Structures are given as structure tokens and as C-alpha cells.
Amino acid sequence: MLPPPSTAPGQYLSVETSDAQLQAACLPGWTQDYMQLSCGQFVGRLIEVKLGPVQVYRETLNQATDERCQGPDGRCTVGMTLSGPGGFLQGRPMGEHSLWVLPANEFIRYRAPQDSDIVVASLDTEVLLRHARIVLDRDITPLLDDAPLRGLTSLTGTRFRRMLGNAIRASATSPELLRHDASLRQLASDVLDACVLALGESQLDTRLLRDQQHVHRAIVDRAREFILDRRGAAPTVTDLCEQLRMSRRGLHHAFVHVLDISPVAFIRQVRLHEVRRMLVEDGVPASTAAHAWGFWHLGIFSQYYKALFGELPSVTARTPGHARLRPLDARMAGALADELVLG
Template structure:
């Protein structure tokens, strides 16, 4: 058993040696699956077309990416395990929240190893993020006289820094990403990979050592409300074939209708009725995007509690700006889509 685990570790280490990719998407569900080494779920919170772009590079123990999204999304994500995550917005419009903390263009975003991320994006989101294995960043910290990099992460998930610190950190991530994206062949050279990873890690270390423990501390109310939203999401997914009512959701949460409403509006900006519908619509869309799914559109919709196909079609088109048939045509072609709709 130990030998198998060691072999798996060797495979993972080889996989992380180097890689670069540039992906453009027009679908939130597909976009959620496009970031290498991340496990993600995206819930689109406003009606309209989606645009997403990811520029990503991995060199040794370091992953750097720039993610651009033009839509309000509630992200639930997990980076690769046993890694530190640090990011900064390229630009901020309004209402972006990382782990419940409101963002500005001088916000450094932090995620401790093996934490689950909750990120509500602004309407136009553009962020730079690096993910660094614990052992690599710990080695940098130890070399600079710190016992562990973990000491630098014992602070709020969002800290505000000065303009110069923000600009320098942003430039360091931009430069490492640009070099690897524009000259992918350079990643074949170990010396280049080492230089890029070292520059990013030292930039993270320099950024976090220049800021104190001050930051945007999350109010207890926001933390409790996010917990309510996640409990609601779990309950909805566990009762997929029933169109749950808000009253039933309130009963499960043991909360008043008013309290549940405030929680959803404060965390996501949508009411519970809309959230219930959006979760089920996204699950239908995921199924329709699966090339291996052979069920009809009406069956898939019914599986998620949509029994009136006319209303389902209206809801679907309003949110995603295409019909369910349009979705299947893009994935499987028009003939297969029609046969699935009729079957």
C-alpha cells in the first residue's frame, strides 16, 4: 500500500513539473472545470451571457493564473491540496467578496492549505492568483529565518496593502505568467522553471512580510450567513427530484423566512426562490453538457424537479441566453439533440 502511495506521489510530482494553457469559455459550468488542479462549482447569479478566460502556467511547485470573468458568479472551490493560495485583483468593480471579505484593488487574498474557497465575483472580475506547495514556501520561509510559512497566513483572508506593495506583487505574477505564456518552450529548461518559481515565492513572501495583521476582518454575521447558504445548497442537491419550497427550506434550516431571505441577499444578492431555481438549472445544464448523457432534455429537467417544460425553457433561456436544445447542439450536434428532446 505504501509503495502504491509513493508511486502516486511520484506521478503527481511529474505532472506538476511544467505546463501552460490559455482557455476561453462561454459557459460557467465548463469554465469551472477549466482551471487545472482545482475542483470548482460555479453558480451564475445574474441572467445573461457568460464570458471567461484563464491563462495558467505551472512550473515546479508553483501555479500562476489570471482569471477573467464577465458575469456575477458564486464560486465554491478547492485548490490542489497542501498548498498556499495568494492572489490580488487586477481590477475591481464592486461587490466582489473573497471568503466573505469585500475586495478593493489593494486587497491581497489569502487561502490557507486545504481550505474551501467561497468567492462571489463582481460583474467584471479579473484576478491574479498563485498556488504554492507548502513544502516549497516553507523552505523559503525557513531560509529567511521564519519557522514556517504558515505563520504568515495567520491573518484575515483579505489584507489591505499600500499601492506600491500591490503594484509590485501584481507585476511579479504578471511577469512570471507572461514569460511562460509567451515562451512556453522555456519551461522545458529546469533553470528557467526554478527561476520563475523562486521569483513568485519570494514575491509572496515579501508581500506578506510587509503587511501587519490588519485586514478586513469578517464579521460573525457574514460568516453565519455564508454557512446558511451552504447548508441550503447541500439540502437542495440532496433533494434533487423535488421542487423545494422556501417554506420547506426554512423548516430545514430552522429559521424564519425573513432570516433566510436576509442571509441570501447579504451573501449572494439573490433571494432564496431565485437561488433554488438557479441551483437546479445549473445541474440540468451540467447534465446537458455531458457528451455521455443519453437522457432526453425533458427527463433531465424532471430529474431536477422541473415538471412544466414551458416554464423550464423560459427559466433556462433567461439565465443562460440559449435554449436547452441550443446547449445540446453545441455539444452533440443538431440531430442528436433533437432525438434526445423527443425521446
């Protein structure tokens, strides 16, 4: 059974960015916040296609990032990583053939490794459940709430990846299909088939539930909120220990476990990201932004900034946000879509 007629035309988007925060703002309908963790110039790419009740996208990032995301209202998320193990979703380690399964309106926390590569479908939950009852003759609601990660066989994972890749490639090479309701509905139905079959064949992998990172994740989130609430105060590790009522050793273990950086580095990186946000979004002078976030020694600040972002703050200040976000080259977009199908 095909999904109901779409209430909006299909849409296709492909972009490349050189800023993690701008990358986070690219995905239509999503609320996202990215914090770059590894050092160097950032390059992110996104290809997205909207098919009425179905949204499919592929995102690649060259730097490790800590991501806080929430999808469109009423839509669940099904996806997988293409870059192998190394990432963490909801505090749990992702395996090579792990299927993301997240219910609607759940706040997502994803630590992406360097050279992250993911393919995801965001689906109207009611449409997905109705489709599953027809295809599988069962209610898959428990699967959406069971666990954020489920195991797939290599064959099932490949089939899922290729179907989503076909949807992206078809939209990239023949954008006119998105203007015709019949082709739009059929393509959405094929993506729903792939998601339903992957869910039906997935298995709960108890190995994915043993890691305790999700406990430490809450500590990191509380620490970040504490730092952001004290703009200009430049809190210390001791301040965090007192606020969170933890020992210095316990705090260090939590941060290394979740983000693979120390609390000292985390405090500095949060402040550097807020400085960069002011430079890119507000266009303020670099010295003004640095002082606002407690960096009083501008020489040392510039060294830290360049080490993390791969450029001096003065360069960032001279490069407006729109110059850091551009349409993805058609050849590159086609290559990314082909990798999903042929890889």
C-alpha cells in the same frame, strides 16, 4: 535560494469557455464548482502556468458566480483581485488591495462579482515557508492562518501583480523556457519572492473582519445541499425555513447578503444549473433533464433557462461540452498577460 529541482516539467494552459461549470473544471489540480448568479451568456478565460512547486493563473469571468474550490493538496494560495471591490472571500468583503492568504487544504468560498478578474499563485507550503525564512529571516506560518484577507499598499500590490504577470507573459511568449529546468527554477523563485515580499509587507485590516457574511454563508451552503439532495422534489422556501429552522425574513436576509438574490431565485437557479449540467455533460434531451429537476411546465422552464444562461435549453443540448471549451486565442492570451504587467 532557488526552490528544489522540479519533479515535473513546466506547463502552460490558456482556454476560453462559455459555461461556468466547464470553467470550473479547467484549472489543473483544483476541485471547483461554479454557479452562475447573474443573467446572460457566460464567458470565462483562464491562463495558467505551472512552475514545479508554483502554479500561477489569471482568471476573468463576465458573470457573477458563486464558487466553491479546493486547491492541490499541500499548497497554500496567495492572490488578489484586479477588478476592485465587490467580491467576497470566505464571507469577507474584498478591498481594492486585498491579498488572499489561504492555508493548504482549506475549502475556499468566493463570490465573484460581474467582470471578475483575479491573479493567484498556488504554492507548495513547505517551499514557501523555507523561502520566507531565507528572504525575510522569519517564520510566516502565522500569516497563513491569521486571516483570509490582508491589506496591501498600492505599490506592493502593483509589484505583486506585475511579477505574476511577468511569469505568465514569459511562459506565453517563450514556452520553450518551461522545458529547461534552470529557467523554470529561476522563474519559480522570482514568483516566490513576490509572494513572500507581499506577505511580509501586508497588514491585518480589521475592517475586513467586521462583515458578518461568513455566518450567512453557512446557511446558503446548507440550503444548497438540501436542494441537491431532493432532486425532482422542487423544495419551496417554506421547506428551507423548516429544514434550517429559520424565519422567512431571516432566510431572505441571508441570501441577499451572500448572493444578492432571493431564496426563491436561488432554488430555481440551483435546479437550472443541474439541468444544464445534464445537457452539457450527459447529452440528455432538454425535456428529460427539466422533468428530472421538477420543471413540469416546459414553456416557463425555457423562459427561466434562457433568462439565466442567454440561450434556449435546446441550443445547449445541441452544443456538446467540448465545443464550449477552446484554446484561448494567442493574441488575447498575450493581451491578458500584458495587462498584468503594464496595467
